[in-house]
Amino acid sequence: MSHSPDSRPPLPPFTRETAMQKVRLAEDGWNSRDPVRVSLVYTEDSQWRNRAEFPRGRAQIVEFLTRKWAKEHDYRLIKELWAFTDNRIAVRFAYEWHDEDGNWFRSYGNENWEFDERGLMQRRYASINDLPIREADRLFHWPLGRRPDDHPGLSELGL
Secondary structure (H helix, E strand, C coil), X not given: CCCCCCCCCCCCCCCHHHHHHHXXXXXXXXXXXXXXXXXXXXXXXXXXXXXXXXXXXXXXXXXXXXXXXXXXXXXXXXXXXXXXXXXXXXXXXXXXXXXCCCCEEEEEEEEEEEECCCCCEEEEEEEEEEEEECHHHCCCCCCCCCCCCCCCCHHHHCC
């Protein structure tokens, strides 16, 4: 099967395996903390809900992520597949970060994703809660960037 240059495999309809691949690719992208790179997996007119913000389209996604990662230092994220259907995936996630004053947080949430036929995400709805934690209670210690394959996931960490 040939894919167009602007497609983002794996493509719907998803199987358990391809949904899990899509989740890991999303996690890797977000752990890059590169707003432009991350924005390219969304449609040009992608619709988001992230907490109380509602970015629309790639330009607003880049602006949102730029602000986010300027505030959330040493950001490390783990995503886990929760459920999937033909062109939708639900994930749960947790990420750790600290603010400019050195206060650490673990943010927990759920996302619902909907993809177009090219594998680009056209809708992303996120619900997120922040838990203040002590630095000693951190669980995500890999070097910034992609989570190593042998690092435990959320279920293995009891999260």
